[in-house]
Amino acid sequence: MNKRIHQLVKDGNDFVITLRRHFRTFPETGGEEVETQKKIIAELIAMGLSPRSVAGTGVIVDIIGGQAGKTVAIRADIDALPIQDEIDKPYRSQNAGCCHACGHDGHTAVLLGIAKVFSAIKGELTGTIRLLFQPSEEKLPGGALAMIAAGAVDGVDAVIGTHLWQPLQVGTMGLTYGPLMASPDKFTITVKGSGGHGSMPHQTIDPLSVGAQIVLALKTITGNNVAANELAVLSVGVFKAGDAFNVIPDSATLQGTVRSFSQNTRETIFACIDRICRGICAAAGATYSLESVYGFPPVINNPEVAKVVAQSAEDVLGKDAVIEMKPVMVGEDFAYYQQKVPGCFMCIGVGNKEKGIVYPHHHPKFDMDESGFSYAVEIMAVSALNLLN
Structure with a gap:
């Protein structure tokens, strides 16, 4: 045959x-x-x-x-x-x-x-x-x-x-x-600050600066919180904030993906994302929202x-x-x-x-x-x- x-x-x-x-x-x-x-x-x-x-x-x-x-x-x-x-x-x-x-x-x-x-x-x-x-x-x-x-x-x-x-x-x-x-998961982080004139940053809560700190901190998650024998990836693909060079915006949006092979790793990474956002925003006086979307198994x-x-x-x-x-x-x-x-x-x-x-x-x-x-x-x-x- x-x-x-x-x-x-x-x-x-x-x-x-x-x-x-x-x-x-x-x-x-x-x-x-x-x-x-x-x-x-x-x-x-x-x-x-x-x-x-x-x-x-x-x-x-x-x-x-x-x-x-x-x-x-x-x-x-x-x-x-x-x-x-x-x-x-x-x-x-x-x-x-x-x-x-x-x-x-x-x-x-x-x-x-x-x-x-x-x-x-x-x-x-x-x-x-x-x-x-x-x-x-x-x-x-x-x-x-x-x-x-x-x-x-x-x-x-x-x-x-x-x-x-x-x-x-x-x-x-x-x-x-x-x-x-892997599971192709998605997250969206919206950082809310208080905008103002670029020459007077002391009067603002800069969501762009907060967002940048979050991006850097997110990159530490897989190395510090996922077991060495587990495969996982976290990548940020979108960072949007502001429209003018001399204006500090009111908000910033970050979007990225998490890839993993187990539900436990998935949950660990998303818990870390939330904890990082909470800590960095609290330190800066900003607030945030986190939307997590689980993709395919x-x-x-x-x-x-x-x-x-x-x-x-x-x-x-x-x-x-x-x-x-x-x-x-x-x-x-x-x-x-x-x-x-x-x-x-x-x-x-x-x-x-x-x-x-x-x-x-x-x-x-x-x-x-x-x-x-x-x-x-x-x-x-x-x-x-x-x-x-």
């Missing part, structure tokens, strides 16, 4: 690349993937399948085998980012301010390629392959919860998914047998499912090309599926320095080596087949 899948993947390679370029050309952000959904449904119907629209702009389709058996789900996210596309390619985005700068165009095309493979051999399958085309991965709270509410994992025995991964060289695949991706692979996926990838790529990765601090709402059923998320290489494919995810010049798509289709198809069996 694996040889049959290999040939079907090879035959469908142009189909996948063409679709990927279509989705890159016409991207849509989370919750707005209307035309993307229409295209997915049309392609699935053309394969003789019966997709259903769910979760607003999502799609679920079952490929039912000739004999009853297990159900394995494969998920792809379909949304783009609010970024201006800057690649100099024929498939550059035609939708201003919107770009598939994270690779979800490839994820969608690869899952349609998998649909084409399994629709050709469904009579020989024992069990069901369920394909999940999920919207809104890039926006909190994510689209996975709405997909789950629509029955995405009902009756599912295992779920797998991939991120086409620029940091990995094309022809390789990486995964873990436990934690892979961490992506933690099921070891048994991961073993099947790793062996499947070795069959496709060779043993040396399958890498046990270190966890990364990005977030992924695939974690919600893993809370319901055993699952494995993997990273399949699409980076290639020789082709100039070096820009990271979320960069306006992000691109992928399309030769990696056939590996992704074959690895996930073989993995799903092995999980069925």
Whole structure:
């Protein structure tokens, strides 16, 4: 059967690349993937399948085998980012301010390629392959919860998914047998002072100065309060205060992210943020408010499912090309599926320095080596087949 899948993947390679370029050309952000959904449904119907629209702009389709058996789900996210596309390619985005700068165009095309493979051999399958085309991965709270509410994992025995991964060289695949991706949490701190003339700071409570002290203090949290064997990151990405060079403003706003792999670490870091804000503001006579938003849970692979996926990838790529990765601090709402059923998320290489494919995810010049798509289709198809069996 694996040889049959290999040939079907090879035959469908142009189909996948063409679709990927279509989705890159016409991207849509989370919750707005209307035309993307229409295209997915049309392609699935053309394969003789019966997709259903769910979760607003999502799609679920079952490929039912000739004999009853297990159900394995494969998920792809379909949304783009609010970024201006800057690649100099024929498939550059035609939708201003919107770009598939994270690779979800490839994820969608690869899952349609998998649909084409399994629709050709469904009579020989024992069990069901369920394909999940999920919207809104890039926006909190994510689209996975709405997909789950629509029955995405009902009756599912295992779920797998991939991120086409620029940091990995094309022809390789990486995964873990436990934690892979962190919880992407967010915080907003608003410091309230008392503004005034820049020449008379003694008459003010300067929120900009207070905010600067808070930023510096926040950077000490992970080193001083998180155990050395725990992974955690805290970064401040926004600091806004004032509009004029000679006016001390009334308030300052800071926003940042916390990344971690356990609830205890999460709670420790947010408690430290609050304590630092309280102390520094009290010392300066300022006040503050802290808004904490918990993002997705961490992506933690099921070891048994991961073993099947790793062996499947070795069959496709060779043993040396399958890498046990270190966890990364990005977030992924695939974690919600893993809370319901055993699952494995993997990273399949699409980076290639020789082709100039070096820009990271979320960069306006992000691109992928399309030769990696056939590996992704074959690895996930073989993995799903092995999980069925």
